[in-house]
Amino acid sequence: xxxxxxxxxxxxxxxxxxxxxxxxxxxxxxxxxxxxxxxxxxxxxxxxxxxxxxxxxxxxxxxxxxxxxxxxxxxxxxxxx
Amino acid sequence: xxxxxxxxxxxxxxxxxxxxxxxxxxxxxxxxxxxxxxxxxxxxxxxxxxxxxxxxxxxxxxxxxxxxxxxxxxxxxxxxxxxxxxxxxxxxxxxxxxxxxxxxxxxxxxxxxxxxxxxxxxxxxxxxx
Numbered sequence: 001x002x003x004x005x006x007x008x009x010x011x012x013x014x015x016x017x018x019x020x021x022x023x024x025x026x027x028x029x030x031x032x033x034x035x036x037x038x039x040x041x042x043x044x045x046x047x048x049x050x051x052x053x054x055x056x057x058x059x060x061x062x063x064x065x066x067x068x069x070x071x072x073x074x075x076x077x078x079x080x081x
Numbered sequence: 082x083x084x085x086x087x088x089x090x091x092x093x094x095x096x097x098x099x100x101x102x103x104x105x106x107x108x109x110x111x112x113x114x115x116x117x118x119x120x121x122x123x124x125x126x127x128x129x130x131x132x133x134x135x136x137x138x139x140x141x142x143x144x145x146x147x148x149x150x151x152x153x154x155x156x157x158x159x160x161x162x163x164x165x166x167x168x169x170x171x172x173x174x175x176x177x178x179x180x181x182x183x184x185x186x187x188x189x190x191x192x193x194x195x196x197x198x199x200x201x202x203x204x205x206x207x208x209x210x
Contacts, residue, residue: 008135009205052203057141059201073135073203080132080139080163080204081116081175081195 001068008075014043031062082151083158090166093173104180110187116175118168122208132165135203142202154190156181
């Protein structure tokens, strides 16, 4: 299945895009997705420990199992204010 | 708890916000906070900060924080304005107002809200030289 992924802040510069599509196998977790993405975007892979992950508008952890139609957002620590 | 959230590219007009304050007779404390862009960022001189938001998620996360705030403190209202886009040095980027019955709750709730905002609300800043 295809998962839409959005990048925010300097993650757009690390990947060279604000959005991409990644094809994953059923049962794939966010942890698996991050490993796949790290091969496409090595600079993003280097940021894994500080990457925040959302599905839709809620935070999720790496054990979350992706569902068809999920929109994943990846971004660095937030800095509002 | 009444809540008003504005995430905007428009300048924060503090006087206009203050003129629209509403509070009931039982309320005895108003805490308001204005966050202003400093002229230095990590010891480098800057001219502005560009704020970027994941808007839909930011609104959702702010509302989750307001939900928690309402459970923890007897706050009557919260108003919060966060600027996005380019904000020049000396201009405000954040305005928060919390109205409660006593100062302890109002101070604690506003401090907590701003701390949590900086932890979970997806807004980022990029300094401009």
